[in-house]
Amino acid sequence: MTATLGCSSAAEKYSSNGRLTATGACAGFVQRSGLVVAEAGVFWLQSDPETGANRVWHLSGDGTAMPLRTRFLNIRSRVNGYGGGALAAAVGGVYVVSDDQRIHFIPQSGGQSRPLTADTAAYGGLVADPLRQRVLAVRETGQGVAEGCQQLVAVAHNGKMVVLHQGEDFYGAPAVSADGRYLAWISWQLPDMPWLQTRLWVARVADDGTLEHPRVYPSPRPASVQQPVFAGQNLWVLSDHAGWWQPWQLSPQSPSGAWVKPTVPEWDHANAPWQLGEVHHCPLPDGGWARAPYHQGCGELWLSGCGQAESVRVAATFSDFRNLCTYGGHLYAIARSPDRLDAVLRIDPQNAHVEVVAGGEPALPGQALSYPLAFQVTPLADENIAPQGFLYLPSPPGDKLPPVILVAHGGPTSAAYPVFNPLVQFWCQRGFAVAEVNYRGSSGFGRAFRLALAQKWGEIEVQDMARAADFLAASGLVDGCNTFIQGRSSGGYTALMALSQGQRYRAGASQFGVTDPRQLRRMTHRFESGYLDWLLGHPDSHPQRWQDRTPRLRAAAMAAPVIFFQGGQDKVVVPEQTRMMFAAMKQAGHESELHWFEDEGHGFMKTVNQVAMLEALHSFYRRHIRNVNECN
Secondary structure, three states: OOOOOOOOOOOOOEOOOOOEOOOOOOOOOOOEEEEEEEOOEEEEEEEOOOOOOEEEEEEOOOOOEEEOOEOOOOEOOOHHHOOEOOEEEEOOEEEEEEOOOOEEEEEOOOEOOEEOOOOOOEEEEEEEEHHHOEEEEEEEEOOOOOOOEEEEEEEEOOOOEEEEEEOOOEEEEEEEOOOOOEEEEEEEOOOOOOOOOOEEEEEEEOOOOOEEEEEEOOOOOOOOEEEEEEEOOEEEEEEOOOOOOEEEEEOOOOOOOOOEOOOOOOOEOOOOOOOEOOOOEEEOOOOOEEEOOEEOOEEOEEEEOOOOOOOEEEOOOOOEEEEEEEEOOEEEEEEEOOOEOOEEEEEEOOOOEEEEEEEOOEOOOOOOOOOOEEEEOOOOOOOOOOOEEEEEOOOOOOOOOOOEEEEEOOOOOOOOOOOOOHHHHHHHOOOOEEEEEEOOOOOOOOHHHHHOOOOOOOOHHHHHHHHHHHHHHHOOOOOOOOEEEEEEOHHHHHHHHHHOOOOOOOEEEEEOOOOOHHHHHHHOOHHHOOHHHHHHOOOOOOHHHHHHOOHHHHHHHOOOOEEEEEEOOOOOOOHHHHHHHHHHHHHOOOOEEEEEEOOOEOEOOOHHHHHHHHHHHHHHHHHOOOOHHHOO
16 A cells, blocks of 8 residues: 555656756656665665666775676565565675565676565565575465465575574564674554554573574563664664654663663654665664654654764755665665755764755756755644645746645655655646645554554544645645645545545545555455554444445545546556545546556556656646636
């Protein structure tokens, strides 16, 4: 339910008058992710603009960013459906997970990659164990809820595999101490998701590489614990048992010992771990720390220690940071910003000097960009934190208040970040404002805010989208008579539920959106097999709630025209869901359009189809803009 449109960095193609075309909004993007370091150097994954495949890049001896020369491999993990952790650096090269889910070793000098696994399992969450010349990984077999299984394994250079731990439903985030004596990892059990409740494990590593006496290190209260990392003899994690994902120091020698928190703000220092391999905190060589918390929806990078009396914020022009790691006395990170392509940053912790060593090019050179304006809706009486978001106004501005498109992010346990999105710029260059809303249930605003969505999906986030629409209209920034709403996947579900509850919106769009949660519950993969019950309650216990919050059954109540986009190969939102809802709206006499793409799945990947969707959506919204004389 978090599948994306497939284009999320910057455009290469523009029309002759300099405006971003539909083709330019969906083609030629470079995404950088999976930054890792080892004695062999600094490596990251970079998408190929022509094929969309992920390849390994590295910093050469003179500091130049170069692709690692090897037989072509498309690098992507599919563990849990969303992957992550498909790259790990080691002595002499890197481990990767190829698109066929085998682990390969690629020498630093390039050349022939060597497969280390040959079974049909999927692998992800790779972490090198350099002292034993092996790689740790999450191994996943089986696709269904009943037959699916995960293990924490180690794979040696000769392909020999050792199962380190099994018996838990899901595994992630293995971390090895510098002396190789301890291993920590995370697990969780169905029906939980990893941002609801996880368990931290610690074990000694025997001389033969197996684990001795693995034990759970219990958190003081039920919590989502993530991203364990060793710093000297201490183990650090990010845990939300005190209300926010914050750093905590533990002693691996004493699993029942105290949890100690440094002085840090009450901010989330991580996001919802949909993917394996997330890294938002990192020990620095001199004993300090680098941390990447989220403050009011925006990512920040802070350094503590480093000879400074107080923590120092660095790289303030960037607004999201991932994959923090150190090499040669420097901190490295993947960073995003509102006006640049994804960048690899190198930061000197001693003087906070920031250098872009790869990427970071201007997103739309020579063109006016629309920058995000943070907003927060008026809090309710019992709210500690009100929903917020980011508004993008037309560029260049017009002489009238612009129509506004409200975007409900997917997940729904995810978030909208103030980073460059060419699809947003596409609308802003055509006279529309765009508002990306972080409704209750979004991550980055504390545990209580994130878990407020429990059993209230289709209710409170719909309310928050309406509150955002009313707030922006009352602010005098947008034309409240011309408000549109759209979303992909679970965001499409939110848009459809909103359109069935009043006259606020002129029209809306469901991009492969959920229309039948009960059918999705029957068809979804193992990772999310308990998620729907958390979002809506068990259907046997709450049958009326499931009926009331099924958009397909509310087709007659739709108060505005709807345009649907659906892939014929979608395995998440079964295509028949969308077809049946479209037919129900037609039968009820409501205006709707269905655009069918037989060759697409859950998230459109082909440029030609992405272009067709944008052009159809633009035409649809234009037809339903109401002039000022009709707005009463």
